[in-house]
Amino acid sequence: MSDGKLVKDVMLGIFEYPHIPYWFSIEQAIKVVKASFIQTQKHTDPLAVLVFDEKYNLLGTVTLKDILRGIEPSFLKSPAKAQVPEEEKTGLAVVWDSLFSQESKKLAQKPVSEIMVSAKHFVEPADPVTKAAYLMIHFDLPVLPVIEDKKKFVGIVRMVEVFDAISEEVIKE
Amino acid sequence: MVELISRDEHEKLYLQLFEILKRKIENGEWTSGMQIPTEEQLCKTFNVSRATVRNAVLELVRQGYLIRQQGKGTFVSRSFISEGLIMTAVFKKLWVEDDSVFSKEVIAKTVMMPVSGLSVELGVPENRHVIYLKVLWESNKEPSILQESFIPFNICPQLLEEDIETQSIIDLFDKKYSIKITSVHNFFEIFSLNKELAQSLQIAEGSPVILMTQKVFSGDTVILLNKFYKRSDSNKLFIAFQRKAL
Numbered sequence: 001m002s003d004g005k006l007v008k009d010v011m012l013g014i015f016e017y018p019h020i021p022y023w024f025s026i027e028q029a030i031k032v033v034k035a036s037f038i039q040t041q042k043h044t045d046p047l048a049v050l051v052f053d054e055k056y057n058l059l060g061t062v063t064l065k066d067i068l069r070g071i072e073p074s075f076l077k078s079p080a081k082a083q084v085p086e087e088e089k090t091g092l093a094v095v096w097d098s099l100f101s102q103e104s105k106k107l108a109q110k111p112v113s114e115i116m117v118s119a120k121h122f123v124e125p126a127d128p129v130t131k132a133a134y135l136m137i138h139f140d141l142p143v144l145p146v147i148e149d150k151k152k153f154v155g156i157v158r159m160v161e162v163f164d165a166i167s168e169e170v171i172k173e
Numbered sequence: 174m175v176e177l178i179s180r181d182e183h184e185k186l187y188l189q190l191f192e193i194l195k196r197k198i199e200n201g202e203w204t205s206g207m208q209i210p211t212e213e214q215l216c217k218t219f220n221v222s223r224a225t226v227r228n229a230v231l232e233l234v235r236q237g238y239l240i241r242q243q244g245k246g247t248f249v250s251r252s253f254i255s256e257g258l259i260m261t262a263v264f265k266k267l268w269v270e271d272d273s274v275f276s277k278e279v280i281a282k283t284v285m286m287p288v289s290g291l292s293v294e295l296g297v298p299e300n301r302h303v304i305y306l307k308v309l310w311e312s313n314k315e316p317s318i319l320q321e322s323f324i325p326f327n328i329c330p331q332l333l334e335e336d337i338e339t340q341s342i343i344d345l346f347d348k349k350y351s352i353k354i355t356s357v358h359n360f361f362e363i364f365s366l367n368k369e370l371a372q373s374l375q376i377a378e379g380s381p382v383i384l385m386t387q388k389v390f391s392g393d394t395v396i397l398l399n400k401f402y403k404r405s406d407s408n409k410l411f412i413a414f415q416r417k418a419l
Binding site for chain 2: 015018019020021023024028031032035036052053054055056
């Protein structure tokens with residue numbers, strides 16, 4: 001895909017995304033998500049909130065999935081080597097409902113630093129979109145930070161734009 | 174002499190007009206009790222819209238320089254300083270921004286979203302980015318005051334790049350970015366600190382502190398919200414008002 005699109009052609013500016021510091025609680029992150037995405041319906045999936053440290057360095061991202069995982073009651077989390085059949089595992093979800101107001105509310109007071117996905121994988125603006133796709137597939141990342149000259153955080157690529165750019169090449173006649 | 178409005182400056186037109194008209198009052202070109210020109214005449218003189226003139230005049234009325242009389246017109250106040258503590262002031266250094274006693278350390282300079290009441294205080298929607306600063310003021314190497322500042326990102330994005338350890342935010346706004354401060358409101362209350370803030374001040378969680386909330390305006394827009402948490406120590410709060418000679 002030598003004449004294909006580059007990361008800089010499809011990335012979004014960082015101010016398209018809400019910013020929070022790592023000491024915000026999950027509850028505060030939920031309010032940010034509701035104010036920024038759900039009310040305005042400006043963005044389509046995947047939604048993410050960017051988490052920064054006190055010196056405004058990017059630490060990681062928080063997606064809706066991370067938030068839900070963060071407020072999921074601990075007993076629902078399956079042990080690493082679960083021997084339980086699949087259908088019984090989902091059956092447990094009913095219990096969450098009855099305990100929702102208690103444990104999840106308590107869990108929502110945890111800082112987002114405990115639930116965020118650390119920013120470990122990056123692309124440069126001049127990288128091909130295929131590199132972004134590779135990282136997204138292999139590390140299960142819905143969004144990927146774009147870093148210029150190895151230090152300046154300049155944008156975000158989402159799976160939807162990566163998909164768009166690559167699928168266009170595939171169906172082109 | 175007619176002063177002109179500069180269209181290159183980022184400053185809002187009505188604030189420029191406000192300053193020009195204010196100077197006319199202060200230097201006596203417009204004398205007290207005099208009726209000022211009509212909106213139409215002012216539009217023509219300064220080549221601006223009616224809305225710009227109206228906003229500038231309203232701000233002068235709000236600050237007590239002008240008085241509107243229904244059906245008669247707008248007049249220069251006889252004494253343009255209203256009763257109470259509304260006075261003409263110089264917004265150079267505000268309260269703790271006097272480096273003689275305190276040394277300051279910037280603990281945080283980052284960006285956040287104004288959820289949980291902050292958006293109301295700042296008058297911005299919850300989905301607008303806000304610059305967040307946290308500064309510790311120490312005197313005799315002891316933490317004395319903790320400052321949290323919130324600035325709507327669109328007011329001054331460049332602030333993130335500025336060194337605020339050695340420079341005053343107010344000075345930067347005023348001198349470098351031509352953001353004119355027109356008023357400051359201070360609110361005082363007793364406050365008990367949460368764990369995180371208490372740690373920074375090295376006192377026990379729940380300790381009472383004085384909280385001064387300071388809203389800094391440019392026209393009707395809040396451009397800076399400061400929260401100063403002062404612990405109980407040998408330092409006193411001191412705010413001086415000086416009446417400007419009329």
